[in-house]
Amino acid sequence: MLKRTFARFALLSALIPVLVHAAPGDALLQDVQKRLVDAPVIRGDFVQERQLVGVKKTLTANGHFVVEKKRGVVWHTVKPFDQRLQVARDEIVQKDGKETLMKLTADKEPVVRTVGGVLFSLFSGDLSGLAKHFDVSGNAKGPRWNLLLSPKDASMAKLIGNLKLAGDKTIESVEMNAASGDVTRIRMSKVTTATQMSAEDEADFD
Secondary structure (H helix, E strand, O other): OOOHHHHHHHHHHHOOOOOOOOOHHHHHHHHHHHHHOOOOOEEEEEEEEEEEEOOOOOOEEEEEEEEEEEEEEEEEEEEEOOOOEEEEEOEEEEEEEEEEEEEEEEOOOOOHHHHHHHHHHHOOOOOHHHHOEEEEEOOOOOEEEEEEEEEEEEEHHOOEEEEEEEEEEEEEEEEEEEOOOEEEEEEEEEEEOOOOOOHHHHHHHH
């Protein structure tokens, strides 16, 4: 189930913000977390590119996302097709229009709490949540920062080689290098914050 969930995530994320062992890494993580904007609602656009082993053509998709700190995250792919991935800490839902294609809940699949927690932390920029599952290295010199996250758990390492994050006040780019050799790159832009969701945001969560 874990492998299938991450495979679906990779498809969507490519169609898609510890306990840290060393004190320097801990300080780095805290430094970056302090730089990230903290708001009830964060929204923006994204472009995602995926390079698959054995496939010459890069797969590209784009859309928009919204993070509501209490409800979760929605990644709404607009092109090449309309599809949404809704992520909460204990639930992952994939929708095609109003039709639910996949729904995984922690009460039926306990591993969803781990997977959902990782995805929620990644999308929302909650680096402390990622720290439970990844070792961290990188730098935060000057206005910009970058992080390299390496899986601690052997079962997760079979799926993800590493994650690379970069940005300033928000996470601007994510690169996921799968153990299989597939690479997913995500660029976020036009990121804005708000105190509450708009009607368009609400529609994404419906």
